[in-house]
Amino acid sequence: METWFFENQTGNFGIKIRIKSILFHEFSDYQEITIYDTLEFGKVLVLDKAVMFSDKNEFVYHEMLGLVPLFSHEKPERILIIGGGDGGVVRECLKNPFVKHIDLVEIDKKVVEVSKEFFPEIACKLEDDKVRVLAEDGIEFIKNISARGNEDEKYDVILVDSTDPVGPAEGLFKRDFYEAAYGALNASGIFTAQTESPFFNQNLIKDIGKIIKEIYAKSSLYCASIPVYPSGLWSFTAGSKKYDTKVINESYKDFDFGRLEKELKYYSPEIHHSSFVLPNFIKDIIK
Amino acid sequence: METWFFENQTGNFGIKIRIKSILFHEFSDYQEITIYDTLEFGKVLVLDKAVMFSDKNEFVYHEMLGLVPLFSHEKPERILIIGGGDGGVVRECLKNPFVKHIDLVEIDKKVVEVSKEFFPEIACKLEDDKVRVLAEDGIEFIKNISARGNEDEKYDVILVDSTDPVGPAEGLFKRDFYEAAYGALNASGIFTAQTESPFFNQNLIKDIGKIIKEIYAKSSLYCASIPVYPSGLWSFTAGSKKYDTKVINESYKDFDFGRLEKELKYYSPEIHHSSFVLPNFIKDIIK
Numbered sequence: 141m142e143t144w145f146f147e148n149q150t151g152n153f154g155i156k157i158r159i160k161s162i163l164f165h166e167f168s169d170y171q172e173i174t175i176y177d178t179l180e181f182g183k184v185l186v187l188d189k190a191v192m193f194s195d196k197n198e199f200v201y202h203e204m205l206g207l208v209p210l211f212s213h214e215k216p217e218r219i220l221i222i223g224g225g226d227g228g229v230v231r232e233c234l235k236n237p238f239v240k241h242i243d244l245v246e247i248d249k250k251v252v253e254v255s256k257e258f259f260p261e262i263a264c265k266l267e268d269d270k271v272r273v274l275a276e277d278g279i280e281f282i283k284n285i286s287a288r289g290n291e292d293e294k295y296d297v298i299l300v301d302s303t304d305p306v307g308p309a310e311g312l313f314k315r316d317f318y319e320a321a322y323g324a325l326n327a328s329g330i331f332t333a334q335t336e337s338p339f340f341n342q343n344l345i346k347d348i349g350k351i352i353k354e355i356y357a358k359s360s361l362y363c364a365s366i367p368v369y370p371s372g373l374w375s376f377t378a379g380s381k382k383y384d385t386k387v388i389n390e391s392y393k394d395f396d397f398g399r400l401e402k403e404l405k406y407y408s409p410e411i412h413h414s415s416f417v418l419p420n421f422i423k424d425i426i427k
Numbered sequence: 428m429e430t431w432f433f434e435n436q437t438g439n440f441g442i443k444i445r446i447k448s449i450l451f452h453e454f455s456d457y458q459e460i461t462i463y464d465t466l467e468f469g470k471v472l473v474l475d476k477a478v479m480f481s482d483k484n485e486f487v488y489h490e491m492l493g494l495v496p497l498f499s500h501e502k503p504e505r506i507l508i509i510g511g512g513d514g515g516v517v518r519e520c521l522k523n524p525f526v527k528h529i530d531l532v533e534i535d536k537k538v539v540e541v542s543k544e545f546f547p548e549i550a551c552k553l554e555d556d557k558v559r560v561l562a563e564d565g566i567e568f569i570k571n572i573s574a575r576g577n578e579d580e581k582y583d584v585i586l587v588d589s590t591d592p593v594g595p596a597e598g599l600f601k602r603d604f605y606e607a608a609y610g611a612l613n614a615s616g617i618f619t620a621q622t623e624s625p626f627f628n629q630n631l632i633k634d635i636g637k638i639i640k641e642i643y644a645k646s647s648l649y650c651a652s653i654p655v656y657p658s659g660l661w662s663f664t665a666g667s668k669k670y671d672t673k674v675i676n677e678s679y680k681d682f683d684f685g686r687l688e689k690e691l692k693y694y695s696p697e698i699h700h701s702s703f704v705l706p707n708f709i710k711d712i713i714k
Binding site: 146150151152153154155156157158178179180181197199200337339340363365366367369371372373401404405406407408410411413414417419420421 | 431437439440442444627654656660693700704708
């Protein structure tokens with residue numbers, strides 16, 4: 141038997157992954173959810189026909205979205221994750237020694253359910269005492285916190301772990317949302333979002349970079365290599381009110397990163413710094 | 428019309444590229460050569476069903492294979508390129524101020540011919556006075572130079588710009604060849620070869636790394652992001668008799684890299700250094 145899943149990543153480029161079986165397929169209230177067992181990558185989660193992650197290389201995206209912003213913040217106690225119902229970014233955030241509370245706001249509770257069932261190594265921390273999972277619209281959630289202006293509700297770090305800017309995630313790539321996120325952050329808060337491929341989505345990266353630069357005191361872009369994502373190179377855009385996201389904060393000078401080494405397959409202090417070193421063609425996008 | 432070229436990159440993973448037309452197709456004495464015009468990447472060269480490069484992102488591979496070894500060498504005057512009949516690495520090497528002579532030994536003269544015809548911006552320096560193009564077997568060529576031991580014939584840098592380790596390039600991934608290359612290098616010479624994907628070809632990278640470490644005083648691995656290659660992340664293995672390939676040699680301290688900036692879309696002094704900063708999972712492969 142030779143059975144393939146195809147993903148059209150742009151109108152003119154795509155990938156194919158050979159599958160062993162279809163483990164799950166259902167239309168939730170928000171999207172089409174498919175889980176394949178594959179020969180190359182282990183289990184793969186697909187939302188609206190786009191690969192979200194595979195067992196075999198989910199570590200790159202989750203470590204890099206979770207750890208880079210957190211380790212550049214002096215004391216990230218309260219974290220908000222928008223999307224990310226699989227729990228991968230939650231798992232990574234809990235490796236930071238200062239984290240006291242994580243709110244995960246995932247619009248589609250079905251993603252949380254199937255992740256717990258099919259990806260227990262990724263969803264393993266969703267039941268942690270420090271974690272609260274809310275099945276709500278992340279945009280509304282952030283707007284409400286921003287509007288109320290209650291300091292106790294605000295966050296040190298907001299991470300956007302979204303699907304592509306079509307369908308349910310569309311509003312997460314708009315100025316309104318970035319402004320509301322600013323309002324939902326503490327005075328030294330950091331905002332970070334996945335912002336697609338530097339090879340295929342240059343206009344999107346440019347536009348978001350411009351907005352973040354206007355709103356936040358500091359803005360930056362970093363990249364990581366993710367084989368199942370379009371072009372294999374992925375970008376993350378960070379806006380920061382105070383801290384330089386490019387460097388690990390002084391507050392971790394006694395933190396033993398070596399102790400985490402077995403748990404970290406991609407991130408390290410050296411990778412933190414080098415992920416901000418951009419090839420000239422990417423520097424050109426955001427200049 | 429919707430027409431696609433498919434590449435099976437592993438038995439269980441592949442890419443598809445939508446094509447506008449087939450510009451060239453022929454079986455040479457060594458391999459099947461196809462050139463497509465594509466919607467996403469411009470013109471694409473395919474050898475034995477594997478994408479070698481596209482107009483739109485050839486710069487990454489060519490800059491990174493050519494420039495990293497050269498700028499870590501104090502004075503790379505004589506360069507040997509095995510394979511690389513398209514001329515992309517030649518074009519990059521000539522950006523180094525010390526280069527006096529380049530021998531390009533490409534077994535398949537048809538690759539040189541079609542590159543000149545269809546990829547003039549890549550092959551543009553093949554007629555340069557400093558460049559000699561030989562249609563010979565690179566393995567024999569290197570073995571002969573090594574055996575003769577004539578110092579005047581030896582090289583400062585040897586670069587292997589090969590196809591995958593099947594078909595005509597198979598011998599370029601063997602210990603015999605690496606030993607002969609050592610013998611064809613000057614006393615402070617540097618050898619560098621493309622060594623496939625850190626996600627898909629871990630055993631190959633491990634094996635080559637081990638051999639290079641045994642033969643050369645210094646060995647190192649660096650990576651670059653290439654969208655049309657399997658996994659999008661590519662590795663290069665360097666063996667060096669004297670210089671540390673991870674750093675730009677002191678001899679370039681007055682060299683104006685800024686002047687080259689318009690010509691360099693990927694490489695920069697910062698990228699030179701950061702390309703050797705490896706994620707933990709890649710460090711694990713070569714440790």
